[in-house]
Amino acid sequence: MIVPAAVSAAPEPTMLQRVLASIGQVESGGRDLGVHPDGASWGRYGVTHAALEELIRVGRWHTPAEQTDLSDPAINETVATEYLLLMYERNGHSWREAVGWYHGAASWAARDAYARKVWQNL
Numbered sequence: 001m002i003v004p005a006a007v008s009a010a011p012e013p014t015m016l017q018r019v020l021a022s023i024g025q026v027e028s029g030g031r032d033l034g035v036h037p038d039g040a041s042w043g044r045y046g047v048t049h050a051a052l053e054e055l056i057r058v059g060r061w062h063t064p065a066e067q068t069d070l071s072d073p074a075i076n077e078t079v080a081t082e083y084l085l086l087m088y089e090r091n092g093h094s095w096r097e098a099v100g101w102y103h104g105a106a107s108w109a110a111r112d113a114y115a116r117k118v119w120q121n122l
């Protein structure tokens with residue numbers, strides 16, 4: 001369930017929903033997972049503690065990280081939505097750039113490769 005406030009505040013709510021659904025397919029095959037095999041990401045959307053900490057730092061998440069269960073499907077989706085929107089705002093209002101940065105890869109090539117995977121599922 002995407003948080004209605006986040007979706008309605010999005011510049012293109014339908015595109016946000018499509019991109020999130022595709023991220024969910026790439027990250028977990030659309031399944032609600034606990035911790036991923038990489039040990040660094042959780043749930044359907046592959047949310048990381050680094051993403052959560054950034055949301056806390058900029059005031060978009062108010063529950064302390066140690067009290068946030070990223071494997072909870074509703075929390076996972078809410079954090080993923082907020083983080084993707086933050087990346088969208090920071091990266092020229094481009095969904096493709098936002099997806100690359102959502103992945104968090106250090107190199108442009110890795111961000112681009114991830115964005116291509118997500119775009120193939122749209």
